[in-house]
Amino acid sequence: MSKDSIGRLIVVDDEVETMRPVCEFLSHCGYVVSAFTSGKDALEEMSERIPDLLLTDLIMPEMDGITLLRSALEIDPNLIGIIVTGQGTVQTAVEAMKVGAFDYILKPLELKLLRQIVSRAMNVRRLLETESKYRSIFENAVGGIYQTSPEGRCITANRAFALILGYSCPGELITKLEDMGRLYAKPGRRAEFIHLMQRDGIVTGFESQVYRKDGSTIWVSENAVSVHNTGGELIYYEGIVEEITMRKKAEEELKTSREQLRNLTAYLQSAREKERMYVAREIHDELGQSLTALKMDLFWMHKKLSGDQKALIEKTKSMLKLINSAANTVRRISGELRPGLLDDLGLTAAIEWQMGQFQRRTGIQCELVFEPEEIIIDQDISTALYRIFQEALTNIARHSHATTVKIFLEMKSHEIALNIKDNGRGITQENIGSTKSFGLIGIRERVRLLQGEVEISGIRDKGTVVCVTIPLSGRKTPV
Numbered sequence: 417m418s419k420d421s422i423g424r425l426i427v428v429d430d431e432v433e434t435m436r437p438v439c440e441f442l443s444h445c446g447y448v449v450s451a452f453t454s455g456k457d458a459l460e461e462m463s464e465r466i467p468d469l470l471l472t473d474l475i476m477p478e479m480d481g482i483t484l485l486r487s488a489l490e491i492d493p494n495l496i497g498i499i500v501t502g503q504g505t506v507q508t509a510v511e512a513m514k515v516g517a518f519d520y521i522l523k524p525l526e527l528k529l530l531r532q533i534v535s536r537a538m539n540v541r542r543l544l545e546t547e548s549k550y551r552s553i554f555e556n557a558v559g560g561i562y563q564t565s566p567e568g569r570c571i572t573a574n575r576a577f578a579l580i581l582g583y584s585c586p587g588e589l590i591t592k593l594e595d596m597g598r599l600y601a602k603p604g605r606r607a608e609f610i611h612l613m614q615r616d617g618i619v620t621g622f623e624s625q626v627y628r629k630d631g632s633t634i635w636v637s638e639n640a641v642s643v644h645n646t647g648g649e650l651i652y653y654e655g656i657v658e659e660i661t662m663r664k665k666a667e668e669e670l671k672t673s674r675e676q677l678r679n680l681t682a683y684l685q686s687a688r689e690k691e692r693m694y695v696a697r698e699i700h701d702e703l704g705q706s707l708t709a710l711k712m713d714l715f716w717m718h719k720k721l722s723g724d725q726k727a728l729i730e731k732t733k734s735m736l737k738l739i740n741s742a743a744n745t746v747r748r749i750s751g752e753l754r755p756g757l758l759d760d761l762g763l764t765a766a767i768e769w770q771m772g773q774f775q776r777r778t779g780i781q782c783e784l785v786f787e788p789e790e791i792i793i794d795q796d797i798s799t800a801l802y803r804i805f806q807e808a809l810t811n812i813a814r815h816s817h818a819t820t821v822k823i824f825l826e827m828k829s830h831e832i833a834l835n836i837k838d839n840g841r842g843i844t845q846e847n848i849g850s851t852k853s854f855g856l857i858g859i860r861e862r863v864r865l866l867q868g869e870v871e872i873s874g875i876r877d878k879g880t881v882v883c884v885t886i887p888l889s890g891r892k893t894p895v
Contacts, residue, residue: 423538424448428458428484429473429500434523438471441527442534455479459487466492468541469534474501474508482508486515494544496537500525560657566650568596568606580636580659582629601625601633613653617642623660635664681861699750707746711739763798764791767805767825774809780818786825793832797886800862801834807855808836808882816840816880830889836882843874859884
């Protein structure tokens with residue numbers, strides 16, 4: 417440890433013979449000592465470099481020790497001053513203490529006693545320095561800092577906390593705010609704060625709406641701890657406060673925006689399903705019926721042709737094949753837009769039909785288990801589950817490399833669950849959370865709009881599982 421870290425001392429005495437042994441002794445104790453016979457010279461040194469301690473004689477020709485100490489404390493209020501004199505009186509001792517002297521020592525000096533006094537003085541100096549640093553941090557902190565009694569009285573506060581609450585200074589806040597509980601706009605909020613403190617001894621991110629001095633409200637976030645004495649008795653609470661009004665406003669605007677987007681999504685999905693239903697029926701009923709009538713007429717013409725009209729017979733056969741192909745295409749397009757089974761026979765039939773189409777198209781074997789056999793639910797839920805099922809099968813066909821798929825559809829008294837499990841390579845966490853996985857985003861959004869839950873998980877080379885649960889009652893209608 418360097419001598420500077422132990423402490424720097426200035427010794428002032430017009431009697432060199434008295435001063436020299438004192439300086440040598442203190443240097444031997446490890447202090448950095450500067451000696452002066454004049455108070456003016458000592459002040460010049462202090463203006464260049466402030467010492468930790470001033471040890472000065474009381475009676476000197478140009479400047480007495482009390483005047484020197486007073487001037488030195490103007491340079492550094494935390495300076496430790498010790499007055500030494502051989503002609504001390506009670507009056508001079510009192511005067512020295514009033515000026516701010518740490519101690520008052522009579523000559524002749526006992527070096528052992530001097531060492532103890534200087535050591536104690538240096539400890540006080542370090543404490544004052546530390547207190548000064550923390551006081552500066554306290555006063556200049558951007559966030560509000562406070563201490564309150566358990567009863568709610570504000571013990572101390574920094575300027576930032578006062579300004580957050582609309583007071584001109586900490587003193588005004590402490591004087592006028594008799595109960596911290598009155599700050600909270602929500603009744604019982606202080607009691608919640610106390611409860612958390614008593615339970616945990618700390619609160620973090622305690623967000624509340626509070627009143628300012630003028631009666632307006634703002635949002636703040638508190639982080640606070642309980643402070644106890646050595647006997648475990650609660651002394652006070654101390655905390656840091658940050659105003660978060662703008663953040664809360666932004667969060668509320670974002671929440672509103674998201675709700676509006678989700679409501680718009682729900683509306684668009686509903687409108688799209690209605691449009692699909694309309695187009696599917698128009699294609700199936702109008703175009704399908706026209707093709708059926710055309711086929712019947714062509715078949716009638718085919719029967720009327722004589723055996724020697726081979727060219728016309730072949731032509732009608734070719735046209736019948738085209739009409740059959742067109743009719744199949746119409747049924748496929750109509751079913752893809754919206755299967756009539758979903759509206760006519762319900763969710764189970766539609767899922768069975770979709771599963772059969774998927775097996776024929778991909779060659780992947782599927783197994784469907786449902787309970788009970790007849791599932792009757794609201795149209796919006798059945799439509800959502802059917803579209804989720806479609807999307808899951810699409811993802812399996814595109815990415816999984818699976819050979820089998822198991823589908824479980826179960827309806828209970830209060831909810832319906834759809835689980836889809838394949839034996840493919842397994843979806844990764846990265847893909848589950850990807851912002852580019854639009855199919856999965858669509859699944860989550862459909863489930864969220866129905867206040868349901870969805871869980872998507874994958875195990876490498878063992879497959880992917882999609883679990884969807886939607887409540888059948890108690891759902892809130894989006895506003």
